[in-house]
Amino acid sequence: xxxVAAEGVWKFYGDYPALRDVGIEAEPGAxxxxxxxxxxxxxxxxxxxxxxxxxxxxxxRIFGADPRETETxxxxxxxxxxxSVYDELSAIENLTLFARLYNLSEPRRAALEWLxxxxxxxxxxxxxxxxxxxMRQRLAVARAFLHKPAVLLLDEPFTALDDRAIAVLxxxxxxxxxEGRTIVVSTHQLRxxxxxxxHVALLNRGKIAFRGPRTPEMLSDPGWVYAHYGEA
Amino acid sequence: xxxxxxxxxxxxxxxxAELRTKEAINAALAxxxxxxxxxxxxxxxxxxxxxxxxxxxxxxxxxxAGTLVLNRSFARELPNDCLDALVAAPIPGSALFLxxxxxxxxxxxxxxxxxxPVFGIFYNVHWTSRIWSLLLVLALGTWGLTVIGTIFSALTxxxxxxxLMAPLLVYPMLIPALMSAMKLTVDLIAGKPLGGxxxxxxxxxxxxxxxxxxxxxxxxxxxxxE
Numbered sequence: 001x002x003x004v005a006a007e008g009v010w011k012f013y014g015d016y017p018a019l020r021d022v023g024i025e026a027e028p029g030a031x032x033x034x035x036x037x038x039x040x041x042x043x044x045x046x047x048x049x050x051x052x053x054x055x056x057x058x059x060x061r062i063f064g065a066d067p068r069e070t071e072t073x074x075x076x077x078x079x080x081x082x083x084s085v086y087d088e089l090s091a092i093e094n095l096t097l098f099a100r101l102y103n104l105s106e107p108r109r110a111a112l113e114w115l116x117x118x119x120x121x122x123x124x125x126x127x128x129x130x131x132x133x134x135m136r137q138r139l140a141v142a143r144a145f146l147h148k149p150a151v152l153l154l155d156e157p158f159t160a161l162d163d164r165a166i167a168v169l170x171x172x173x174x175x176x177x178x179e180g181r182t183i184v185v186s187t188h189q190l191r192x193x194x195x196x197x198x199h200v201a202l203l204n205r206g207k208i209a210f211r212g213p214r215t216p217e218m219l220s221d222p223g224w225v226y227a228h229y230g231e232a
Numbered sequence: 233x234x235x236x237x238x239x240x241x242x243x244x245x246x247x248x249a250e251l252r253t254k255e256a257i258n259a260a261l262a263x264x265x266x267x268x269x270x271x272x273x274x275x276x277x278x279x280x281x282x283x284x285x286x287x288x289x290x291x292x293x294x295x296x297a298g299t300l301v302l303n304r305s306f307a308r309e310l311p312n313d314c315l316d317a318l319v320a321a322p323i324p325g326s327a328l329f330l331x332x333x334x335x336x337x338x339x340x341x342x343x344x345x346x347x348x349p350v351f352g353i354f355y356n357v358h359w360t361s362r363i364w365s366l367l368l369v370l371a372l373g374t375w376g377l378t379v380i381g382t383i384f385s386a387l388t389x390x391x392x393x394x395x396l397m398a399p400l401l402v403y404p405m406l407i408p409a410l411m412s413a414m415k416l417t418v419d420l421i422a423g424k425p426l427g428g429x430x431x432x433x434x435x436x437x438x439x440x441x442x443x444x445x446x447x448x449x450x451x452x453x454x455x456x457x458e
Contacts, residue, residue: 084312088252
């Protein structure tokens, strides 16, 4: 069974088609890099895959099920444009909150483990509003990985990260792939994404312009896909 | 069991966040007390007529002050895109709604319980004579206000003019609950017991609460997914 599949997906904002007959798929253990210019529809597609938004037409499945089903949501980890943690709560309170919402058996232990994994254990009781941007981003990564999701949907996760946060995220993504988890990542940072990717999909104005395995040419020249399949 | 645990997790999170910032509760408390004090200068608190309209005045103040709390309910999820994390979490929309409504209920009720003695002093009203009945009406009326305020807070969360839109939508919906609560409060302050003449208003308040709670529990999921 495919971990992630979208078939014939259309999404309209008013009369404007943000996605036009989009189809992608990712097998378990694959990493699909979703690339495209600003406004190409990457975020819209990821939000539909994550169940935040409904497709106007077409079908989206995570392990064969609707993304809005409770059991499906338990299997998905999400990093969007915002960090999705509460400024008024401490790091440990944030992670314990989400561990409880994901019904983990030992919420505090899981929270402490991920604070340690992301190098935030020394500031566990500090309020998030007092954190630096890099620390906030690492906490967001910890929140997304906390429940050990089988599918990770990451919307430009490398944007605005400091070096340390990029290193943490890359390590965690490599470990996730080695454990057989599936990643769909949209990004403008082609080099970082293509190093991880097993497959690539290029979106042009809401339409898939290229879809296929990542090749050595793409790795040696991150602009290769744009040069061959992008808009002039 | 899991449903109630998740409900309480959401309620506790909202209460903790509000008690740390005190943004909404301070604004609502200040508003309620200032309006009650200002109106007491406009009316002569010794007059019987003033006491007759004071139940209505009290509930209008509660409704306006409550909106300051309720407007923030889903708006507090917007910074850092926290709403995405809640929508992505494997919790039913009904648990999210109920958790938020419970937290709002506690906050609005706290504002009301502080306002009541102020009301009693400035309007020369002996509101404690039927205190348990009054607390029941207060709880029922506040739950109605909370349910409507919470669901419309979710409905308007992505609208730019939500501070304006939410009250415009909430107040017309609240008319049956507010009317019932006002009538019952006036009777209780006048020393009349619940039942008899005013039983119809009590029933209306209970039915309003049950219907809109059920509707909101079902609708929240649809409201939040784009």
